[in-house]
Amino acid sequence: xxTVRIQGRRQTGPSLWGRLLWKEWREDWLPLxxxxxxxxxxxxxxxxxxxxxxLSAYFLVICLTLxxxxxxxxxxxxxxxxxxxxxxxxxxxxxxxxxxPIMAPAITGVVLGVLVGTWPAFQxxxxxxxMPAFALYLMxxxxxxxxxxxxxxxxxxxxxxxxxxxxxxxFRPEDLPQQSVLFALVIVGALLAQGAWEACSARRWFxxxxxxxxxxxxxxxxxxxxxxxxxxxxxxxGQWRFSPSPLRSSLHQASVTFSMAGKTSxxxxxxxxxxxxxxxxxxxxxxxHQFGQFFQPxxxxxxxxxxxxxxxxxxxxxxxxxWDVTADTVHExxxxxxxxxxLYHWHSEVSPxxxxxxxxxxxxxxxxxxxxxxxxxxxxxxxxxxxxxIAAVGMMTRSFHDGPxxxxxxxxxxxxxxxxxxxxxxxxxxEIDLTTLRSxxxxx
Amino acid sequence: xxxxxxxxNLTKRFGxxxxxxxxxxxxxxxxxxxxxxxxxxxxxxxxxxxxHLLDKTAGTxxxxxxxxxxxxxxIKRRVGFVGDGQLMYDWMTVDEMIWFCKGFYQGWxxxxxxxxxxxxxxxxxxxxxxLSRGQQAKLALLLAMAYRPELLILDEPTTGLDxxxxxxxxxxxxxxxxxxxxxxxxxxxxxxxxERVADWVGIIDNGRLIRCxxxxxxxxxxxxxxxxxxxxxxxxxxxxxxxxxxxxxxRQATAIVSDFSDGTPAAARALGSSRLEVEDLSLEDIxxxxxxxxxxx
Numbered sequence: 001x002x003t004v005r006i007q008g009r010r011q012t013g014p015s016l017w018g019r020l021l022w023k024e025w026r027e028d029w030l031p032l033x034x035x036x037x038x039x040x041x042x043x044x045x046x047x048x049x050x051x052x053x054x055l056s057a058y059f060l061v062i063c064l065t066l067x068x069x070x071x072x073x074x075x076x077x078x079x080x081x082x083x084x085x086x087x088x089x090x091x092x093x094x095x096x097x098x099x100x101p102i103m104a105p106a107i108t109g110v111v112l113g114v115l116v117g118t119w120p121a122f123q124x125x126x127x128x129x130x131m132p133a134f135a136l137y138l139m140x141x142x143x144x145x146x147x148x149x150x151x152x153x154x155x156x157x158x159x160x161x162x163x164x165x166x167x168x169x170x171f172r173p174e175d176l177p178q179q180s181v182l183f184a185l186v187i188v189g190a191l192l193a194q195g196a197w198e199a200c201s202a203r204r205w206f207x208x209x210x211x212x213x214x215x216x217x218x219x220x221x222x223x224x225x226x227x228x229x230x231x232x233x234x235x236x237x238g239q240w241r242f243s244p245s246p247l248r249s250s251l252h253q254a255s256v257t258f259s260m261a262g263k264t265s266x267x268x269x270x271x272x273x274x275x276x277x278x279x280x281x282x283x284x285x286x287x288x289h290q291f292g293q294f295f296q297p298x299x300x301x302x303x304x305x306x307x308x309x310x311x312x313x314x315x316x317x318x319x320x321x322x323w324d325v326t327a328d329t330v331h332e333x334x335x336x337x338x339x340x341x342x343l344y345h346w347h348s349e350v351s352p353x354x355x356x357x358x359x360x361x362x363x364x365x366x367x368x369x370x371x372x373x374x375x376x377x378x379x380x381x382x383x384x385x386x387x388x389x390i391a392a393v394g395m396m397t398r399s400f401h402d403g404p405x406x407x408x409x410x411x412x413x414x415x416x417x418x419x420x421x422x423x424x425x426x427x428x429x430x431e432i433d434l435t436t437l438r439s440x441x442x443x444x
Numbered sequence: 445x446x447x448x449x450x451x452x453n454l455t456k457r458f459g460x461x462x463x464x465x466x467x468x469x470x471x472x473x474x475x476x477x478x479x480x481x482x483x484x485x486x487x488x489x490x491x492x493x494x495x496h497l498l499d500k501t502a503g504t505x506x507x508x509x510x511x512x513x514x515x516x517x518x519i520k521r522r523v524g525f526v527g528d529g530q531l532m533y534d535w536m537t538v539d540e541m542i543w544f545c546k547g548f549y550q551g552w553x554x555x556x557x558x559x560x561x562x563x564x565x566x567x568x569x570x571x572x573x574x575l576s577r578g579q580q581a582k583l584a585l586l587l588a589m590a591y592r593p594e595l596l597i598l599d600e601p602t603t604g605l606d607x608x609x610x611x612x613x614x615x616x617x618x619x620x621x622x623x624x625x626x627x628x629x630x631x632x633x634x635x636x637x638x639e640r641v642a643d644w645v646g647i648i649d650n651g652r653l654i655r656c657x658x659x660x661x662x663x664x665x666x667x668x669x670x671x672x673x674x675x676x677x678x679x680x681x682x683x684x685x686x687x688x689x690x691x692x693x694x695r696q697a698t699a700i701v702s703d704f705s706d707g708t709p710a711a712a713r714a715l716g717s718s719r720l721e722v723e724d725l726s727l728e729d730i731x732x733x734x735x736x737x738x739x740x741x
Binding site: 020 | 496497517521525527533535543544545546547548549
């Protein structure tokens with residue numbers, strides 16, 4: 001509370017700023033509560049009915065942020081009708097158009113960043129890294145949408161804000177921290193653009209103001225388009241993007257884990273650990289091998305032979321390497337080109353006889369220009385002949401929607417029989433002919 | 445004479461349409477100025493340009509001696525405005541709305557606002573969205589007057605209100621504002637209600653100001669003449685000076701003239717009239733005669 005003397009009269013009460021903040025709180029608390037509550041509310045539903053719970057909540061929060069930005073901007077302190085008659089100076093007007101209201105999506109983003117790690121698929125993400133990333137991402141979307149809604153109307157604001165948010169981050173929360181600088185730049189740019197728009201509006205320079213903002217937005221469009229192009233080029237290079245997952249097997253009583261030279265170094269070697277119980281004694285065998293970079297253990301061919309996938313940046317071929325842990329030697333079993341597009345290792349499995357390697361990969365979702373179907377590609381590798389073939393594309397495998405296969409013990413999606421392999425969790429069941437390396441759905 | 449509003453050749457074009465066409469207006473300080481015109485005559489457009497809510501195409505406008513474009517913030521601080529269908533934060537209560545708006549004006553008078561709230565029978569705890577149209581207009585009026593503006597601009601403030609509310613509203617406004625000799629500038633197309641409260645009248649038609657004068661002067665100038673002739677008169681409309689309309693029935697003619705003066709009876713006699721009756725007109729009759737199209741007025 002402040003007391004001031006104006007024109008000889010005492011005026012008691014919060015200042016103009018206090019009133020504007022009060023109004024802001026009264027208008028923002030509900031969308032803020034919804035934004036924070038959405039991930040929590042949607043989770044049990046999606047857990048019950050299947051689907052991708054976190055990405056659903058994430059999508060809902062993005063939609064809410066964009067819609068709120070538009071609504072909030074168009075009903076701002078100098079919105080339509082009599083509100084325009086309020087004598088609000090330029091600075092407070094600017095301040096309460098974006099910088100103050102943007103706190104709601106910022107808080108929502110922080111909460112989302114805290115929650116993301118509680119979903120199994122995103123356990124490796126740390127809250128400290130994701131909180132600012134989510135906050136900046138939502139703030140950038142809000143700011144862009146608000147500027148567009150100020151200078152134009154709701155429809156272009158939806159197109160601009162929604163398009164930008166989807167193009168820059170096609171539902172890959174794990175990539176958000178890398179884009180934080182871009183988001184921060186967009187926020188600053190939007191604040192400057194809003195300031196320029198306020199100045200233009202005050203002088204009734206609507207047309208020049210709109211042209212200026214349209215030009216700025218056109219430049220901004222280069223970012224997502226450029227990123228899409230960059231992803232596309234990266235995809236075309238065929239680089240396999242590894243998500244380092246350790247491997248464990250109860251059958252062979254062994255595990256393979258990554259080891260790093262330093263805490264912040266990328267993994268450079270694999271460590272094999274074999275545990276064998278003999279009476280009351282536990283016998284351990286440990287072997288370590290340097291693989292350099294960009295490798296991923298794919299499975300145990302038997303207790304002492306580990307299959308490793310490796311692909312260096314820029315390479316279009318994938319190397320399947322067999323590591324004999326007893327002799328600590330490696331040899332290349334097969335190299336093949338998994339596709340023109342970037343691949344994510346999602347799941348791999350070796351047949352019990354050690355002859356076939358099955359692995360599911362996911363095409364990069366980053367590029368809008370990619371031409372292969374959505375979903376997962378199923379590769380089958382005959383390690384004896386050796387040969388490799390893509391058995392199926394575009395598999396919308398329900399079992400893997402929640403993210404990379406949990407690096408648990410004995411991950412298995414396949415039922416192996418002589419000359420045949422069945423993916424029983426598919427609906428309909430998928431049959432793989434191991435002779436031709438082709439698959440068919442069992443309803444066909 | 446000191447003028448609170450002055451426009452010179454104020455023009456607003458929307459594409460090829462001239463909504464306001466070279467408006468030259470001068471509103472004397474302390475007057476209750478009625479800005480009259482038919483629907484679409486350009487009243488609201490002109491007012492919005494005065495407050496810089498709308499960009500002008502050409503000309504100048506000064507309000508309280510301030511430039512309407514460059515000093516818009518100061519004008520908004522010193523001018524009260526009530527528009528047609530005024531939008532407010534409908535989630536606020538009446539008291540919250542009053543409290544919120546208070547922060548924007550240095551001259552806000554709490555006692556006056558409280559008195560107005562009581563006088564206008566507004567319930568403080570009622571949400572704005574729950575108010576009737578008439579009550580919303582009253583609240584808008586309270587918000588526009590509580591900081592004691594030097595000039596109150598009302599743009600069709602009574603549109604949509606019933607007759608009783610309309611009359612109470614207008615009389616209440618005038619009574620309140622005139623107590624301190626402030627200026628009221630209000631637009632309306634409901635002419636007969638304006639006559640009771642206005643002392644100055646400006647009439648706009650097709651974006652042009654066709655008459656601007658004190659009400660009494662206007663009523664003294666625009667008269668209805670009933671002329672009696674020996675024979676049926678011909679070409680009277682062209683021959684009678686200042687005739688706005690002429691209606692001939694047999695030997696009798698009824699004419700409305702726009703500039704009645706002491707010389708008018710002599711002019712009538714010169715046209716052959718043997719008898720002349722001069723009748724006063726209501727403001728509504730004057731308005732209809734000036735802007736034409738009586739069936740639409």
